[in-house]
Amino acid sequence: MWHVETAISATVVAVGLGVGAYFATPDGLRWWLTGLAVVVCAVVAVVVPQWRYRVHRWEVSPTAVYTQRGWWARERRIAPMSRVQTVDFAQGPLARLFGLASVTVTTASAAGPLQIEGLDRDVALALTDELTRKADLVAGDAT
Incomplete structure (x- = not known):
């Protein structure tokens, strides 16, 4: 359940950051920042639930x-x-x-x-x- 919750939240954040990066940065940086946002959110979606499970x-x-x-x-x-x-x-x-x-x-x-x-x-x-x-x-x- 924590994986799904975190994946949903991370997807919303990644889409928001991706859209913001696409419209707010020059052409050369757009795809790098969008890709970075997606990678960071994917890592968070995988790591955070496992970490929570080990601590709770x-x-x-x-x-x-x-x-x-x-x-x-x-x-x-x-x-x-x-x-x-x-x-x-x-x-x-x-x-x-x-x-x-x-x-x-x-x-x-x-x-x-x-x-x-x-x-x-x-x-x-x-x-x-x-x-x-x-x-x-x-x-x-x-x-």
Whole structure:
């Protein structure tokens, strides 16, 4: 899914850069800049999803949810079960096409929700149920 998402984005950028280079540069540079834009975007479409896959991690323990994401800047987050407010399941059109889904864990944190993307649909549904049960067992109001 990440390959397709990145390929779509890279294609839009390559077309935009190619059109801009074609109309904004002299004849000799047009094809070089257009070709460079296409090559750079193709490399990004191949490299970025593999890089993201190697970095993205998640884990659920009895007391917390752990995530790691990012490809330039890495972000590791821990959400104690006592801070979990909502657990959401989402499937965009592309994720649905691949049978994947995302789980979003909203916490009482200024840093915002934790997202776990690219999960198999059944795994995401089971994770949503598991996190909801575990958060419900913790006393308090998650604030």
